Amino acid sequence: MTLPEPPATDSLATPLAWASGDGRLTCSNPAFASWLGVSARRLQGMSITDLDAEGGRLAELLPRLPETGEALRVRRARLGFPGNGERFADLWLARSDDGGLRLEAHPAEEFPGEDPATLLPAALSAALKGLAHEIRNPLAGLKGAAQLLGRRVEGEDAHELVELIGSEVDRLAALVERLLNPAPPRDFHPTNIHAVLERVRQLAEAEAGWAIKVARDFDPSLPEFPGDADRLAQALWNLVRNALESGASQVQLRTRAEHHLLIGDAAHKLVVRVEIADDGRGVPDDLAERIFLPLVSGRAEGSGLGLPLAQQVAREHRGSLSYRSRPGHTVFTLLIPVPDDPEAPHDN
Numbered sequence: 001m002t003l004p005e006p007p008a009t010d011s012l013a014t015p016l017a018w019a020s021g022d023g024r025l026t027c028s029n030p031a032f033a034s035w036l037g038v039s040a041r042r043l044q045g046m047s048i049t050d051l052d053a054e055g056g057r058l059a060e061l062l063p064r065l066p067e068t069g070e071a072l073r074v075r076r077a078r079l080g081f082p083g084n085g086e087r088f089a090d091l092w093l094a095r096s097d098d099g100g101l102r103l104e105a106h107p108a109e110e111f112p113g114e115d116p117a118t119l120l121p122a123a124l125s126a127a128l129k130g131l132a133h134e135i136r137n138p139l140a141g142l143k144g145a146a147q148l149l150g151r152r153v154e155g156e157d158a159h160e161l162v163e164l165i166g167s168e169v170d171r172l173a174a175l176v177e178r179l180l181n182p183a184p185p186r187d188f189h190p191t192n193i194h195a196v197l198e199r200v201r202q203l204a205e206a207e208a209g210w211a212i213k214v215a216r217d218f219d220p221s222l223p224e225f226p227g228d229a230d231r232l233a234q235a236l237w238n239l240v241r242n243a244l245e246s247g248a249s250q251v252q253l254r255t256r257a258e259h260h261l262l263i264g265d266a267a268h269k270l271v272v273r274v275e276i277a278d279d280g281r282g283v284p285d286d287l288a289e290r291i292f293l294p295l296v297s298g299r300a301e302g303s304g305l306g307l308p309l310a311q312q313v314a315r316e317h318r319g320s321l322s323y324r325s326r327p328g329h330t331v332f333t334l335l336i337p338v339p340d341d342p343e344a345p346h347d348n
Helices: 030-036 057-064 122-152 156-180 193-211 229-245 306-316
Strands: 016-019 025-028 072-079 087-095 101-106 189-191 213-217 225-227 250-263 266-278 320-326 329-337
Touching: 016 030, 025 030, 057 072, 057 087, 122 156, 156 193, 156 229, 189 193, 189 229, 193 213, 193 229, 193 250, 193 266, 225 229, 225 329, 229 250, 229 266, 229 306, 229 329, 250 329, 306 320, 306 329
Parallel strands: 213 250
Antiparallel strands: 016 025, 016 101, 072 087, 087 101, 189 225, 250 266, 266 329, 320 329
């Protein structure tokens, strides 16, 4: 692959950096510095190997870079600015025409065909189907109880909560049906991400009540895009619920437009960026690299399926899911590309 050169890359959200022939950083785009949590000025002059958190892996690979300029992919590399924690990414390293080095970083979970969810064994799949069958009847009971409750309660707020119960029962019933009878993905329809986030906010406030503050920071200019609102709500609710279970007292739902962004190897003119930020305990260091694997959880009672499912939903929308975390500040970022022609058929 060919890596773009500065300054055209300053507007890209993909982390990019350049180094001299001896491996010392000469410049980087803002995304690279932000990804490592430092200013670009502090990075300048550092050796790439100083960012290596794997004890010399990059130092061994640099002499092996092809002189032709062809990029070498380094899978699941661990990088970090000293004292700022570690980042996990797939790296593309290449020599430039002037003898220097070019580096492009991608969170490893962005690459299609490497979905950890595919690691679920057949036995687990059968167990999930068994569980789905067992919860069918309780869901039907909940649906009936919600309908009866809706006839008895008074007040707009109470009716909204009853409707929320009913819609969530329907969503869970559809998920159960999908587990029991796998079907091709549903057609995408014009989706308003803010409507999806409002639904997630209602769920969070219904579950946590006054114990948590859910703030909204929405970009009203974002367009609709082809998507599956139910699947997106499920993915985003998993992220918010993780925040609640990590002891967060504040959760922020934030949306922004990103222009000229790379997701994997594909460039997109417009991407919807959704961030779920919280002030909880953060991702434990010993789980940082495995957090998107099925059955990996930081809680004894956790299923370890929420994040793999959220990542799968991101990929269904040709997007990506990544995160950065430290105690008191965790941000999960969902990127969803907006097609140039929203009316065109979307192969999901």
